[in-house]
Amino acid sequence: MMALRYYLAYKLSYREIEGIFTERNIHFDHSTLNRWVIKYAPQLEARFRKRKRRVARSWQMDETYIKIKGKWVYYYCAVDKHGAIIDFYLSEHRDEPAARAFFEKAIGSSxxxxxxxxxxxxSNIAVLDTINVRLWLSGYMLSMIEVLTVKYLNNIVEQSHRKVKGKMHQCLGWKSWIGAESTLAGIELCSMMKQGQRHHS
Known part of the structure; x- marks a missing residue:
């Protein structure tokens, strides 16, 4: 668990962490750490969600691009007005179905x-408009979402992308989809823990 945390929370490579633990006479191969990330990071993130604090109802959402197997794909993320992470989603495309899947996940969790x-x-505007139309037709007019568009989005959600981009550049892009998904879940988990987004009671 400590090796996992080192990799997900800091700018350390698998080989660097292998070396740190070798100095302490704890031996494992860097490929073993890769398997630990894939196996345990999603499990830990899923358990954290069960005790996650509620987020504010003012969101900031953006998507960025990351590289998997030499191909650029898209990473959706939203934070609240305080910078607390709401949710995240990885997609091969930047389009309306991807935006819809992200908002369904985020609204489902928060x-x-x-x-x-x-x-x-x-695509983001279209999905939010569709959600508002459904709320209107269902009689929930007071629950409709206020949508603000900013041409050059430069706010706290972009700060959240920095760790993801930093890890991507460090590993020169992920070699597999499952490796990317697992690492991203672990990175966001560490960020949520650092921000105190877990109930302790």
């Missing part, structure tokens, strides 16, 4: 927001 700040991505 409830409906009052406001969402996004860039001027047409």
């Amino acid at each position: 409830g409906l927001p009052d406001k969402v700040v996004i860039d001027q991505s047409g």
